[in-house]
Amino acid sequence: MKQFLAELFIWWHKQTLSIGLRTWLKGRHVGTDEFGNKYYTDKKNKKRWVVYDGIVEASAIPPGWHGWMHYRTDILPNEENYQPHKWEKPHIANPTGTRNAYHPKGSLLRDGKRAKISADYEAWKPE
Numbered sequence: 579m580k581q582f583l584a585e586l587f588i589w590w591h592k593q594t595l596s597i598g599l600r601t602w603l604k605g606r607h608v609g610t611d612e613f614g615n616k617y618y619t620d621k622k623n624k625k626r627w628v629v630y631d632g633i634v635e636a637s638a639i640p641p642g643w644h645g646w647m648h649y650r651t652d653i654l655p656n657e658e659n660y661q662p663h664k665w666e667k668p669h670i671a672n673p674t675g676t677r678n679a680y681h682p683k684g685s686l687l688r689d690g691k692r693a694k695i696s697a698d699y700e701a702w703k704p705e
Contacts, residue, residue: 601629609656611643613669617654637672 605618605627614631615638626647630638639647642655642662653660673679684692 597627597629601627609643609654611640611655613638613640615639615643617643617646635672638669640669641666 601618604620606621607616608619609617616629617626618629619626628639628647640655642660645651646654681688
């Protein structure tokens with residue numbers, strides 16, 4: 579019952595009831611990534627979607643599946659003839675909001691001091 583209510587009202591918790599119904603009625607499972615996310619397409623192969631394993635976070639999709647989801651390729655990353663590009667790096671979760679988030683030089687969350695540059699504003703002082 580708790581899972582049903584979560585799917586009914588909480589969109590960021592795996593899937594909503596509408597996505598569950600669409601998946602059940604029209605979906606065709608095409609693969610699962612290393613994080614447990616499940617990928618589907620409709621029977622006409624016109625729509626593609628993912629059911630996340632856990633919190634819904636777009637950055638949790640690995641590069642190969644991201645390309646498939648956005649119609650950049652029709653080759654599924656779990657097929658034998660799939661070859662990742664040399665420049666593709668292993669997936670790293672988005673660290674925003676965590677201790678591992680990037681804070682550039684001058685950020686208040688780093689040291690708060692920024693180097694002066696020529697375009698800095700200087701207040702006008704009357705003589």
